[in-house]
Amino acid sequence: QVQLVESGGALVQPGGSLRLSCAASGIIFSWKTLGWYRQAPGKQRELVARISSGGSTNYADSVKGRFTISRDNAKNTVYLQMNSLKPDDTAVYYCNTNQNSRDYWGQGTQVTVSS
Numbered sequence: 775q776v777q778l779v780e781s782g783g784a785l786v787q788p789g790g791s792l793r794l795s796c797a798a799s800g801i802i803f804s805w806k807t808l809g810w811y812r813q814a815p816g817k818q819r820e821l822v823a824r825i826s827s828g829g830s831t832n833y834a835d836s837v838k839g840r841f842t843i844s845r846d847n848a849k850n851t852v853y854l855q856m857n858s859l860k861p862d863d864t865a866v867y868y869c870n871t872n873q874n875s876r877d878y879w880g881q882g883t884q885v886t887v888s889s
Contacts, residue, residue: 783883796869812865
């Protein structure tokens with residue numbers, strides 16, 4: 775059974791930093807592409823960053839240069855380091871992977887950027 779559990783969301787001031795974590799189970803983690811998505815109120819869920827099994831990464835234009843996705847295969851965990859946070863980054867952040875042509879999501883973690 776695939777499980778993704780996010781953590782690390784919080785209330786942070788503009789310009790601040792956060793690191794999100796997503797612990798995965800039920801998959802051969804090192805083989806998987808993992809992604810971070812976010813959904814703000816009234817908006818569609820959007821891709822933030824993705825990391826392949828080989829470590830290749832891609833980012834949404836809105837977060838390039840500010841966010842970094844990484845993975846620790848020994849811990850079955852993917853991270854999202856978020857720097858220079860802006861109010862527009864406020865959203866619920868979700869971890870995602872795919873197995874057997876099915877998408878799996880975590881429960882989400884709330885990030886609020888506000889003064």
